[in-house]
Amino acid sequence: MAAAGFPSCGARRLNARPWLHAVRASSSVPEPSPSLPSPPETGALVDTPSSGAAATPASPPRSFFPKRGQTLELVCESLAFKAKGVCKVADTGFVVMCDRALPGERFLGRVSRKKDSYAEVTKLKTITPHWDAVEAPCQYASYCGGCKTQNLAYEAQIRAKEQQVRDLIVHVGSFSDKDPSFSKILKPIVPCDLQFHYRNKMEFSFGDKRWMPRDVSSLEEDQVDTGYPLGLHAPGFFDKVLHINKCLLQSEVANKVLAVVQDSWRDPELGLSPYNVRTHVGFLKHLMLRTGRDVKTGDQEVMVNFVTSCYKPNLLKPLVDRISAIPEVVSIVNNVNTSVGNTSVGEKEYTLYGKSSITEMLRGLTFQISANSFFQTNSYQAEILYKLIEDCAGLKGDGSEIVLDLFCGTGSIGLSLAKRARHVYGFEVVAEAISDARRNAELNGIHNATFVQGDLNKISDSFGNDFPKPDIVISDPNRPGMHMKLIRYLLKLKAPCIVYVSCNPSTLVRDLDYLCHGVAEEGIRGCYKLLSVQPVDMFPHTPHIECVCLLELVE
Numbered sequence: 206m207a208a209a210g211f212p213s214c215g216a217r218r219l220n221a222r223p224w225l226h227a228v229r230a231s232s233s234v235p236e237p238s239p240s241l242p243s244p245p246e247t248g249a250l251v252d253t254p255s256s257g258a259a260a261t262p263a264s265p266p267r268s269f270f271p272k273r274g275q276t277l278e279l280v281c282e283s284l285a286f287k288a289k290g291v292c293k294v295a296d297t298g299f300v301v302m303c304d305r306a307l308p309g310e311r312f313l314g315r316v317s318r319k320k321d322s323y324a325e326v327t328k329l330k331t332i333t334p335h336w337d338a339v340e341a342p343c344q345y346a347s348y349c350g351g352c353k354t355q356n357l358a359y360e361a362q363i364r365a366k367e368q369q370v371r372d373l374i375v376h377v378g379s380f381s382d383k384d385p386s387f388s389k390i391l392k393p394i395v396p397c398d399l400q401f402h403y404r405n406k407m408e409f410s411f412g413d414k415r416w417m418p419r420d421v422s423s424l425e426e427d428q429v430d431t432g433y434p435l436g437l438h439a440p441g442f443f444d445k446v447l448h449i450n451k452c453l454l455q456s457e458v459a460n461k462v463l464a465v466v467q468d469s470w471r472d473p474e475l476g477l478s479p480y481n482v483r484t485h486v487g488f489l490k491h492l493m494l495r496t497g498r499d500v501k502t503g504d505q506e507v508m509v510n511f512v513t514s515c516y517k518p519n520l521l522k523p524l525v526d527r528i529s530a531i532p533e534v535v536s537i538v539n540n541v542n543t544s545v546g547n548t549s550v551g552e553k554e555y556t557l558y559g560k561s562s563i564t565e566m567l568r569g570l571t572f573q574i575s576a577n578s579f580f581q582t583n584s585y586q587a588e589i590l591y592k593l594i595e596d597c598a599g600l601k602g603d604g605s606e607i608v609l610d611l612f613c614g615t616g617s618i619g620l621s622l623a624k625r626a627r628h629v630y631g632f633e634v635v636a637e638a639i640s641d642a643r644r645n646a647e648l649n650g651i652h653n654a655t656f657v658q659g660d661l662n663k664i665s666d667s668f669g670n671d672f673p674k675p676d677i678v679i680s681d682p683n684r685p686g687m688h689m690k691l692i693r694y695l696l697k698l699k700a701p702c703i704v705y706v707s708c709n710p711s712t713l714v715r716d717l718d719y720l721c722h723g724v725a726e727e728g729i730r731g732c733y734k735l736l737s738v739q740p741v742d743m744f745p746h747t748p749h750i751e752c753v754c755l756l757e758l759v760e
């Protein structure tokens with residue numbers, strides 16, 4: 206199978222430095238470097254508005270550059286970043302990326318965007334379907350931005366994710382796959398046994414503009430309805446909402462709640478209006494549904510969070526009455542967000558029914574989750590993820606070791622390690638998450654954990670003076686990865702072991718490269734050896750890939 210994270214390159218070792226610089230220069234995710242030379246592949250020019258170099262099959266690679274609006278016949282070779290299909294134009298090897306093109310699919314695509322050395326196309330028509338095609342169970346799968354690969358067999362999805370991690374490690378991280386130990390370093394991806402209904406949190410938006418795909422013939426009758434939508438933002442539109450009656454990623458009971466809201470909220474007698482993100486007029490902004498578990502019974506419990514532009518509980522009352530009749534609903538809250546921004550975190554939160562938080566269990570611990578707390582979105586797979594983290598951390602269990610939990614969120618990783626450690630120190634930027642972490646420690650009777658609020662992108666030279674030298678560092682940053690200040694700190698700290706947990710393989714491999722090979726631009730030497738990289742599929746049908754990596758100090 207061709208390279209997933211990179212244009213196909215056969216067995217050649219590519220010079221990854223341009224990629225590396227791009228990754229280092231920004232905290233954003235690198236996009237594939239289509240300028241890398243590659244052998245001629247499938248794909249042909251269908252129409253040529255002007256006689257470009259591509260019309261001549263003998264044109265050398267890179268002399269071809271498609272024009273916007275040009276139609277190309279392409280074959281997708283592999284999946285890359287954001288599950289975009291990687292294709293190459295015949296004879297030239299010119300790389301073209303296409304959203305929703307899947308490996309093996311032959312299709313017509315129109316050039317929609319040109320980058321320095323590659324182009325993006327919009328798929329117009331499939332000529333022959335991709336390998337491993339399956340029927341997507343969700344009626345919205347072909348245009349909803351949430352699941353991009355539902356129509357690719359799950360086995361093929363995880364193969365593509367594994368390949369993407371492999372390519373990034375080799376080409377961006379500069380870890381050689383010729384090294385005999387490489388096969389031991391990169392572990393096979395851990396699949397998710399629950400491929401649907403795995404999300405414990407979904408956020409839907411109320412809108413006054415319904416987004417429709419161009420081809421409405423595929424739509425169910427209720428989709429063609431032109432009423433106000435409640436659903437997910439259409440990919441690329443902040444003001445258009447794809448109306449959704451059911452999401453197969455959330456729990457069945459959350460879908461029950463969604464159905465009740467959908468049935469009621471547009472009733473003119475209720476006087477409810479969607480918030481307009483352009484004019485800033487209207488009441489209902491978002492509907493957030495969280496599913497947890499009752500600690501005593503293990504039964505599912507649901508929290509419903511209405512995000513509104515002002516506080517008008519009487520307006521919400523009819524909805525609250527209907528929703529609270531669902532036995533699993535134990536909490537209905539109202540976050541009031543008066544700002545013009547589109548976030549769901551309110552300046553004030555009111556409990557309209559039942560409790561103000563729900564509970565979930567992870568690795569034998571109980572977590573109280575409020576509407577705005579961060580919590581692992583796939584609780585089922587988080588059990589496995591945390592077990593892998595625990596195995597990597599390899600705590601002796603005699604209570605002698607210090608754990609530093611960087612980007613600790615609500616403390617769930619640190620707390621799950623605390624019983625085997627001397628003390629856990631957690632750092633996190635969000636103040637509410639720190640309060641939750643402290644509360645979670647108390648709830649579970651854990652007294653050897655300290656959680657501190659602070660921005661890890663802004664640490665000073667005195668960072669680390671307030672806690673003992675850790676034996677184990679856990680680092681679980683969000684998508685931008687670690688700031689150079691933190692990398693420098695870790696390289697100076699020289700803790701015996703680092704467990705790096707990442708939801709973004711692109712920034713992960715950049716940071717692994719720094720920790721192991723140093724930062725040449727700054728004259729800093731790396732001092733870690735990469736022992737293992739374990740990809741984990743936390744989010745089937747989406748492009749997201751989680752990895753747990755173990756690094757050992759080598760000097």
Ligand SMILES: C[S@@+](CC[C@H](N)C(=O)[O-])C[C@H]1O[C@@H](n2cnc3c(N)ncnc32)[C@H](O)[C@@H]1O
Binds near residue numbers: 579662681
């Ligand atoms: C991927 S989450 C991990 C949370 C936690 N480890 C867990 O498993 O639940 C990343 C966390 O990093 C926090 N964060 C993001 N930027 C940060 C920064 N500059 N300094 C400290 N924490 C940050 C986020 O608020 C978030 O809680």
